[in-house]
Amino acid sequence: MARPKHMTEDPATGELVSLQELAIRHDHNYATIQRRYCDGKRGLELIKAVPEGKRRAGKMASTSRRNRQTAASRSPATRKQVASQVLATPAGKLAGRLFRDYAA
Numbered sequence: 467m468a469r470p471k472h473m474t475e476d477p478a479t480g481e482l483v484s485l486q487e488l489a490i491r492h493d494h495n496y497a498t499i500q501r502r503y504c505d506g507k508r509g510l511e512l513i514k515a516v517p518e519g520k521r522r523a524g525k526m527a528s529t530s531r532r533n534r535q536t537a538a539s540r541s542p543a544t545r546k547q548v549a550s551q552v553l554a555t556p557a558g559k560l561a562g563r564l565f566r567d568y569a570a
Contacts, residue, residue: 477509
């Protein structure tokens with residue numbers, strides 16, 4: 467089994483634990499603990515709570531981004547939109563000129 471890369475002391479218990487274990491014990495995201503560790507923070511600074519304003523703003527940003535992505539993936543392209551995308555390509559322009567009499 468691979469040895470954890472970063473080990474640190476758990477400020478609450480004094481045990482030597484991995485950053486992953488520290489994140490689980492104190493109900494934090496691992497990326498948050500890892501970023502703080504790489505920034506040089508140790509001890510209580512590693513496990514301090516994320517300010518509520520930042521937490522709420524992060525959740526709102528991720529939710530709105532997720533909503534935009536799902537809305538874009540759900541909305542089917544209409545026939546007109548597909549036709550305009552195809553006709554915008556060089557091959558589509560050529561086909562539009564060659565077969566414009568057949569479109570009517």
